[in-house]
Amino acid sequence: HNLTVLISGNGSNLQALIDACASGDLPNTRITHVISNRKAAYGLERAQKSSIPTTYHNLVPYKKKHAATAAGTQKARTEYDADLASLILSHTPAPHLIVCAGWMHILTPDFLTPISAAGVKVINLHPALPGEFAGAGAIERAWTAGREEGLERTGVMIHEVIAEVDAGEAVVTREVELREGEGLEELEGRIHEVEHGLIVEGTRKVLEGVGK
Numbered sequence: 001h002n003l004t005v006l007i008s009g010n011g012s013n014l015q016a017l018i019d020a021c022a023s024g025d026l027p028n029t030r031i032t033h034v035i036s037n038r039k040a041a042y043g044l045e046r047a048q049k050s051s052i053p054t055t056y057h058n059l060v061p062y063k064k065k066h067a068a069t070a071a072g073t074q075k076a077r078t079e080y081d082a083d084l085a086s087l088i089l090s091h092t093p094a095p096h097l098i099v100c101a102g103w104m105h106i107l108t109p110d111f112l113t114p115i116s117a118a119g120v121k122v123i124n125l126h127p128a129l130p131g132e133f134a135g136a137g138a139i140e141r142a143w144t145a146g147r148e149e150g151l152e153r154t155g156v157m158i159h160e161v162i163a164e165v166d167a168g169e170a171v172v173t174r175e176v177e178l179r180e181g182e183g184l185e186e187l188e189g190r191i192h193e194v195e196h197g198l199i200v201e202g203t204r205k206v207l208e209g210v211g212k
């Protein structure tokens, strides 16, 4: 199976996938393309160190192109997303699955429609449980709810990507308890540990269903 991985930052979850492909934890699977929307993403270096082709897909030229037009931002995102879909599908070998691993850009139907028409699934890693803390800053919001509202646990999920942010059907989930007096950085560390295992488990589960 071929994976395309979308990233925006450090890439520790991408690294977990790279290591799982190498160890056989993800059997018969290889990452054939890594795409970032941020040039400085360290994840791009991780991919290059593993000889994986990389692409930096920059939104700025799209924004500049449409800056003078009404709804320019919307037009820019529409074109950006449509081009992202075609650069993924025109890459050889084509992917069986797209994994969003710390990808911080909301994917619109301009991306999702051509991708699903090509029969390719898209999954995303999100550091919260289904229906909770959708969007950015999920770990910190759960930490604050633990301190202020007595929330006892948060979690991590791998879910299918639909147009509504962090709302697609969950593939795998894992609860993470909130500990009294724990600092935010400690909680982030524990959540990242869980993420690195769950992204491999979720990817494996979806790939087991691919081609059946």
Ligand SMILES: N[C@@H]1O[C@H](COP(=O)(O)O)[C@@H](O)[C@H]1O
Pocket: 008, 009, 010, 011, 012, 013, 014, 043, 101, 102, 103, 125, 126, 127, 192, 195
């Ligand atoms: N969306 C969130 O961004 C972080 C990315 O980490 P990394 O994989 O780039 O290290 C992860 O915590 C992920 O859940």
